[in-house]
Amino acid sequence: MANRVHSAVAANVLCKREVFNLKEKLTELFWETYNYRDGVSVYFAPGRVNLIGEHTDYNGGHVFPCALTIGTYAAVKCRDDNKIRLYSGNFPEKGVCEIEVGDYSYIKQPDWCNYPVGVIWALYKKGYVLDRGIDIMYYGDIPSGSGLSSSASIEVLTAYFLNDVFGFGIELTDIALLCQYSENNFNGSNCGIMDQFASANGKAGNAIFLDTATLTYEYAPVRLDGQSLLIINSNKKHSIVSSHYNDRRREAETALSQLQREIDIQSLGELSESEFEKYKYCIEDDLLLRRARHAVYENQRTIKAKKALNENDIKLFGELMVDSHVSLRDDYEVSCRELDVIVEEALKLDGVWGIRMTGGGFGGCCVGIFDTDKIEDIKNKIDRVYKDRCGIKADFYDVSIGEGPHRL
Ligand code: ADP
Ligand code: MG
Numbered sequence: 171m172a173n174r175v176h177s178a179v180a181a182n183v184l185c186k187r188e189v190f191n192l193k194e195k196l197t198e199l200f201w202e203t204y205n206y207r208d209g210v211s212v213y214f215a216p217g218r219v220n221l222i223g224e225h226t227d228y229n230g231g232h233v234f235p236c237a238l239t240i241g242t243y244a245a246v247k248c249r250d251d252n253k254i255r256l257y258s259g260n261f262p263e264k265g266v267c268e269i270e271v272g273d274y275s276y277i278k279q280p281d282w283c284n285y286p287v288g289v290i291w292a293l294y295k296k297g298y299v300l301d302r303g304i305d306i307m308y309y310g311d312i313p314s315g316s317g318l319s320s321s322a323s324i325e326v327l328t329a330y331f332l333n334d335v336f337g338f339g340i341e342l343t344d345i346a347l348l349c350q351y352s353e354n355n356f357n358g359s360n361c362g363i364m365d366q367f368a369s370a371n372g373k374a375g376n377a378i379f380l381d382t383a384t385l386t387y388e389y390a391p392v393r394l395d396g397q398s399l400l401i402i403n404s405n406k407k408h409s410i411v412s413s414h415y416n417d418r419r420r421e422a423e424t425a426l427s428q429l430q431r432e433i434d435i436q437s438l439g440e441l442s443e444s445e446f447e448k449y450k451y452c453i454e455d456d457l458l459l460r461r462a463r464h465a466v467y468e469n470q471r472t473i474k475a476k477k478a479l480n481e482n483d484i485k486l487f488g489e490l491m492v493d494s495h496v497s498l499r500d501d502y503e504v505s506c507r508e509l510d511v512i513v514e515e516a517l518k519l520d521g522v523w524g525i526r527m528t529g530g531g532f533g534g535c536c537v538g539i540f541d542t543d544k545i546e547d548i549k550n551k552i553d554r555v556y557k558d559r560c561g562i563k564a565d566f567y568d569v570s571i572g573e574g575p576h577r578l
Contacts, residue, residue: 192243192578193212196307199309200245200247203266203305203307204247204266208247209247210245210246210247211331211335211577212245212246212577212578213244213334213578214241214243214244214575214578215241215242215324215330215575216237216239216240216323216368216369216372217240217242217318217319217320217369218235218237218323218364218365219238219318219399219401220235221234221475222234222468222471222472222490222491222494223468223469223475224494224504224527224528224529224531225418225465225468225504225530226382226468227364228362228419228422229422229437229438229465229469230382230437231381231383231439231465232439232469232472232473232476233364233380233472234378234379234380234476235365235377235380236377236571237368237369237372237378238312238318238372238570239569239572240311240312240567241311241312241327241369241572242308242312242320243308243309244306244307244327244331245306245307246304246305246307246331247304247305248302248303248335253268253269254268254269254270254290254304254306255267255303255304255305255306256269256283256306258282258307258308258310259307260309260314264279264280264282267280269287270303271300271302271303272294274287274291284356284357285324285352285353286306286325287356288325288352288356289325289329289349289352290328290332291352291356292348292349292351292355293329293332298332298333300332301336304332304335308324310323313567315407315534316403316534316565317528317530317534317535318401318529319529321357322349322353322365322366323369325353326346326349326366327575328349329348330345342370342574342575343367345366346367346369346370346371347366353366360412360415360416360419362382363382363385364380367380367387368380369574369575370574371387372571372572372573373571373574374571374573375391376389376390376391377390377392377479377571378390383436388476390476390480392479397523397539397540398540398541398542398545399537399568399571400548400549400567401528401535401536401566402512402516402564402565402566403534403535403564403565403566403567404533404534404535404536404556404560404564405562405563406506406532406533406562407533418502418504421458421461422438422461422462422465424458425458425461425462425465426462428458429449429452429462431452433449433452438462438465438466438469441466442470443466446462446466446467450463461501461502463497464498467501468494474486475487475490484523484524484539487524488525490524491524491526495513495525495526495527498526498527502531504527504530504531504532505531505532506531508556509533511556512536512556513526513536515551515552516548519547519551520541521540521541522538522539522540522541523538524539526538552564552566553566
């Protein structure tokens, strides 16, 4: 019964977000969980989509993500004792998890708690100690498993509200680094910095052009005129993504070390296309050569895409997105049939400026730029043909570029 009530309230939060006061709704969920509501604060941190620059972040290249208006919310209130209680409206069946301040060991169940607890652990390791407990109620509206980085969103959110509530004074970029540290070392995922950085430093209407080697970044206004961003979820799930991811990291590192015998570089991201063409003979194996070629060319494409966006050249931006997909498909080999079918079918349609797989690959989502007045027609056509060809139902998310973490 409790679960049903929670799901109903949660659904209401989602459907009526424009109409009802979100803060009220989240406070209501908090009250249903913990039976009090006085003094509760509500926070938000966004998910992200990467427009271009895929698998470049651990190769010392650029990425070009933007924060979304969908993300994760938390209603929180400090306690007088040392208990930390965590609950997620997305996993009502898992109930409330309770730990003590200072006891940050890995939690077997509910496993989702390891994302926020990892952040509390990382804060503790860096000397930011909670001096009392806290009650936390999470709720996220990022579709699960879509690759829009719900994990970074819940991590950044946790670091952000703890920073605010306990007055740690940590800068947003350091919040991103801390969350990446937590996901790497507490959750055992070898992720780069992009997801946490995009969530922490998001800015409405802007993409973030980030140099992952130096963490210098620039905002680039996304001025779409008659076009819209659309995310298409292939709903293709892949169970061994992380092993492929680790393979790619290793392959790119091996290619780099072979190039380093001849040239003095720290990462593939330092190479221009012509430098790569000049020295590619150093790479002994065709597969490794293709991996390195993707890392180098994708980084250069991302630099060109930023310039195109600054010049409001959406046509070029869209073409670079498609080139990115082809390179991810053929050279880096991280796409899959489902993502390829979506891209192939979309490119047959009128009103499509650009489309590519986004995220780690092997499933997940495509992101595209489409004429706003044709978008419903495009969705219907892709929906039909994708179901026919792949036997899976796609989901479509009309997204907007939103703000970074904030208190509501
Ligand atoms: P994504 O691409 O969405 O980041 P991940 O597998 O990296 O996918 O992270 C998803 C995991 O993050 C979920 O399985 C869950 O453990 C955790 N998570 C994300 N959002 C929430 C939420 N609102 N409540 C609880 N756990 C969440
Ligand atoms: Mg994740």
